[in-house]
Amino acid sequence: MTTADDPFLAVPEGARHRALAELSAKGPVHRMRLATGADAWVVTGHAEAKAVLTDPRVVRSGASHMPFGDEMPPELLRALSFNLLTTDPPDHTRLRRLVSAAFTRRRVEGLTPRIEAICADLLDGLEARLAADGEADLITAFAGPLPITVICELLGVPAASHADVRAWAGPLLAGRFAGYEAFSHAAEEIVELVRGLAAEKRRAPADDLLSALVTVDGDRLSEDELTSMVYLLLIAGHETTVNLIANGVNVLFAHPDQLALLRAEPERLPAAVEEILRFDSPTQVTIPAITAEPVEVAGQLIPAGENVVVALLAVNRDPSRFDEAGVFDVGREVAGHLAFGHGIHHCLGAPLARLEARIALGGLLERFGDLEPADGTLERLPSLLINRLAVLPVRRAVPA
Ligand code: HEM
Numbered sequence: 001m002t003t004a005d006d007p008f009l010a011v012p013e014g015a016r017h018r019a020l021a022e023l024s025a026k027g028p029v030h031r032m033r034l035a036t037g038a039d040a041w042v043v044t045g046h047a048e049a050k051a052v053l054t055d056p057r058v059v060r061s062g063a064s065h066m067p068f069g070d071e072m073p074p075e076l077l078r079a080l081s082f083n084l085l086t087t088d089p090p091d092h093t094r095l096r097r098l099v100s101a102a103f104t105r106r107r108v109e110g111l112t113p114r115i116e117a118i119c120a121d122l123l124d125g126l127e128a129r130l131a132a133d134g135e136a137d138l139i140t141a142f143a144g145p146l147p148i149t150v151i152c153e154l155l156g157v158p159a160a161s162h163a164d165v166r167a168w169a170g171p172l173l174a175g176r177f178a179g180y181e182a183f184s185h186a187a188e189e190i191v192e193l194v195r196g197l198a199a200e201k202r203r204a205p206a207d208d209l210l211s212a213l214v215t216v217d218g219d220r221l222s223e224d225e226l227t228s229m230v231y232l233l234l235i236a237g238h239e240t241t242v243n244l245i246a247n248g249v250n251v252l253f254a255h256p257d258q259l260a261l262l263r264a265e266p267e268r269l270p271a272a273v274e275e276i277l278r279f280d281s282p283t284q285v286t287i288p289a290i291t292a293e294p295v296e297v298a299g300q301l302i303p304a305g306e307n308v309v310v311a312l313l314a315v316n317r318d319p320s321r322f323d324e325a326g327v328f329d330v331g332r333e334v335a336g337h338l339a340f341g342h343g344i345h346h347c348l349g350a351p352l353a354r355l356e357a358r359i360a361l362g363g364l365l366e367r368f369g370d371l372e373p374a375d376g377t378l379e380r381l382p383s384l385l386i387n388r389l390a391v392l393p394v395r396r397a398v399p400a
Pocket of ligand 1: 086233237285288347352353
């Protein structure tokens with residue numbers, strides 16, 4: 001298999017879905033070599049994915065999957081690797097309890113006015129750019145800055161550092177594809193930022209999540225747990241949502257009938273966001289887990305000590321779970337997609353991601369009744385984790 005038809009790395013628009021559909025047609029679980037060089041069992045069946053993600057014998061693996069784990073200074077590796085995604089109970093339960101209250105649907109709904117205000121500012125900027133240049137990259141101008149501003153404000157990262165965090169997210173998510181220098185530089189910078197902010201907030205706590213984490217009574221985080229937690233929240237908390245918004249606009253452009261329906265009936269937006277999550281999931285795979293003992297999946301015995309990942313793009317188009325799985329339909333009853341994962345690692349930020357996407361897509365459709373794709377070839381960025389367009393050029397339609 002070459003990169004051109006790799007189900008996780010293929011760059012041409014649509015190629016990953018095609019490769020995954022071929023793979024899924026052969027069965028729900030496959031042994032293959034991932035782009036990281038590691039061999040893994042890749043689960044493409046929906047029911048099998050749910051089984052694996054709730055099986056206590058399939059455990060997370062600490063730092064072992066961190067890109068450049070063998071080359072990075074151990075102290076830096078530790079500062080990133082003790083997070084929710086890489087731990088199992090009881091550590092996972094303790095860490096998740098510390099942050100779960102900040103991300104409940106009710107708490108998150110309270111952010112609505114602020115997210116609307118950020119969105120309105122960005123739409124003003126987009127309008128100005130379209131007027132000046134005729135076209136703009138929707139990701140740079142809109143889908144990118146919205147989630148980074150929201151998660152940074154929630155954590156208490158000052159505005160002066162938002163662009164840096166956004167820039168570091170690229171190499172941190174690209175992992176091996178970024179190269180060691182870029183990856184380790186971004187890792188060092190983000191850890192230094194978090195340590196500096198934590199020290200400041202210990203001295204003078206503010207009304208933000210980082211202050212709450214450093215001043216928590218009793219169940220304190222170790223220094224490595226604190227940096228790992230904030231690193232995860234900053235990175236998982238924005239790049240994924242960027243892709244939800246951008247993939248959403250892209251898929252609506254590709255389905256003008258569905259776009260017209262949504263414009264005519266904006267109350268369909270929450271269902272449309274779920275369908276976008278299902279149809280072109282922002283995250284491609286769950287973090288690699290390891291079988292602590294032999295596990296049988298769909299009649300296939302996976303020995304102990306093997307890597308297991310769930311291919312989210314595939315399970316969300318599993319024809320045995322979703323009727324006409326390859327059809328994009330904003331009117332579909334779409335409960336049950338696994339775009340936010342499943343089990344104890346189910347996405348902590350799902351309510352926030354949904355709220356941001358509704359506000360962003362709703363605001364965009366309301367303000368720009370005439371937005372359309374500009375010329376250019378659409379391509380996906382190579383990354384094992386993320387299903388992200390490189391750029392999404394847009395323009396305003398010329399009136400007929
Ligand atoms: C559309 C946007 C998002 C998508 C598609 C998404 C997807 C996911 C997925 C698939 C997982 C599980 C991964 C696994 O099992 O290995 C996950 C976990 C997680 N997500 Fe999200 N996410 C999104 C937005 C956010 C946001 C806004 C936050 C901000 C707080 C966030 C924070 C987390 C955290 C902390 C975890 C780890 C939970 C745990 O292990 O207990 N995510 N996300």
